[in-house]
Amino acid sequence: MHAVFCGHDRIGSVVERDSQIKSILDDIVNNLPEPFLMQEIMSKVPVEDRTPYVIVAFQECERMNGLTAEIRRSLKELDLGLKVRQRRRRQPPIISNGRYWTFHQNSVFCA
Numbered sequence: 211m212h213a214v215f216c217g218h219d220r221i222g223s224v225v226e227r228d229s230q231i232k233s234i235l236d237d238i239v240n241n242l243p244e245p246f247l248m249q250e251i252m253s254k255v256p257v258e259d260r261t262p263y264v265i266v267a268f269q270e271c272e273r274m275n276g277l278t279a280e281i282r283r284s285l286k287e288l289d290l291g292l293k294v295r296q297r298r299r300r301q302p303p304i305i306s307n308g309r310y311w312t313f314h315q316n317s318v319f320c321a
Contacts (some may be wrong), residue, residue: 227301228292239285242278246271248297 251271255264 228296232289232292235285235289239282242282245275246276246277248272 248268248271252268
């Protein structure tokens with residue numbers, strides 16, 4: 211089980227939390243099993259020897275492949291989200307001149 215700790219500084223804690231999340235994410239991705247090679251597995255059992263238990267085992271391998279593929283996809287999406295968030299933090303904020311224009315019934319007001 212992984213724990214994520216944050217400091218008191220808002221910016222520092224977000225950066226620290228993101229790096230901890232990235233570390234956990236990488237750890238999970240590296241420990242995910244490779245997908246089962248269904249053609250290879252099914253070729254090892256002749257058709258006449260395929261009992262209901264063997265067929266269920268094949269089905270479970272296929273389901274596990276689907277689950278691990280979804281986990282990989284979700285973790286990849288999370289990683290992309292962290293990269294976007296990190297990139298946005300690096301960009302300088304947009305500074306405006308402090309004037310906001312409101313259009314109201316063909317008149318322009320400076321707020």
